[in-house]
Amino acid sequence: MLAAIFPAVERHRTEKLINDLMAMDFSLGAFLLNYALKKSLDEGVKFIVAAKSGTRRTGGMNLTNLYAVARIDKWLLRRRRDKQRDRLQKFYSGEACLALGTSIRIAYQEVDVLFDAPELPAPSELITRQTKDFDIDTALGLPGFKAAAEQYRVDEKKHRPSFPGSAVRISEYREGVMTLSKADYIDQWVSNQLEIVDDNIDQIVKGKSVDIPSSMYGKTLRELELTKEQALPTFSRSKLANTIGIASLVFTKDGFLVIPRRNRKVAVDKGFEGCSVSGVMKWTVGLQSDFFKEVEHQLVAGEGAEEVGLRRVVKYQPLSLCREYSRAGKPQVFSLIFTEYNIDDLKNKWSRLRSAKDENSVIHWLRVWNPSDLSQEPDHAAKIVTTNLITMIADDSQIRLGRGTSVALSEETRACMLYAASFFEIYKSQSFPTDWLE
Secondary structure, eight states, X not given: OHHHHSTTSOHHHHHHHHHHHHHSTTOHHHHHHHHHHHOOTTSOOEEOOOOOTTOOOTTOOEETTEEOEEEOOOOHHXXXXXXXXXXXXXXXXXXXXXXXXXXXXXXXXXXXXOSOOTTSOOGGGOEEEEOOOOOHHHHHTOTTXXXXXXXXXXXXXXXXXXXXXXXXXXXXXXXTEEEEEEEEHHHHHTTSSHHHHTSBHHHHTTTSSOOOOGGGXXXXXXXXXXXXXXXXXXXXXXXXXXXXXXXXXXXXXXXXXXXXXXXXXXXXXXXXXXXXXXXXXXXXXXXXXXXXXXXXXXXXXXXXXXXXXXXXXXXXXXXXXXXXXXXXXXXXXXXXXXXXXXXXXXXXXXXXXXXXXXXXXXXXXXXXXXXXXXXXXXXXXXXXXXXXXXXXXXTTOEEEOGGGOEEXXXXXXXXXXXXXXXXXXXXXXXXXXXXXXX
């Protein structure tokens, strides 16, 4: 279970945490074991996790007046996601991806757990340091690569030109000390993106004045980064941009989880249901003084306000730092946001936002706990959240909403939900904002 729940955290730091988990009357480990024993991936059995609106049922997830059903089914996006995950697991065979038993596998590598759990460092203990600015041409030893790769994506891939702007790169991470450097967003666009990381370097710069050493011919950026152990290189040894992605799940005061569907114009996870809010961390003055405060600010005042109309937050909770396989180890900070808004407030705000559909085509909302449970049985409400999240991210599950609407969660969303489920399971009623329990 140590490798299953926190695969990249040292054993001595998590023994007490896992023992505490297993001792609980509704432990995540016991739940998953029971879940795995009862289900078969190949039987095609449907299981209902929600009832019609207005019917009180444990584990219910409601979509306004409709109902939600999780079922073992396969459709195009889910197959593509799973095929990609299987390919990456073979490629990074020396790595342990996020996994819970055999029912949940996610193409991410865990770097650290960021919530203040027993035997784990508190988020406030994270130290950030700054080093010199990053340049992809210098890192690869290929002057002219950045301009050539940018032109390649526009001309050959027919992608829209990337927007300019600064980003934050992790140059090193060791024992709670994060060394950051300033990078350009285009550095990421020409290195840590699926649309280019698996293309041969000589093909990318073909016809351009870029001298490539023979050792790079016929190789992709992903292959260039692979270690002898078939694993990702450490941040300090990586030559890619490794700019920090930030992503969060948003829970409303009346118990809904906001899940947007990404439109076809975005560069990442087209058509998938993504995290409630997400983006690339921007380089700012406040970054060094309080890293997590700056992450919260950018998620709420920046991405959250633009994507879902989010502004009023009562609790922000960092969850984990991970690396994404599909983007060759790009780092991602996952977190939770609890907002004072009810779902109707967010729906109204989203409908009036001009910028909302720049990235998302529609917003789904799933009820993951009942407000009556939160006021009367908060520990029970937390158990329901854990159950719902785990059910949704199982490899064999697909979420179907009423009227034939299907949901396919991105790997990013599944990873964030996994850590959210762990957080709710560990802290139970303490997971929720204190004011909501009164």
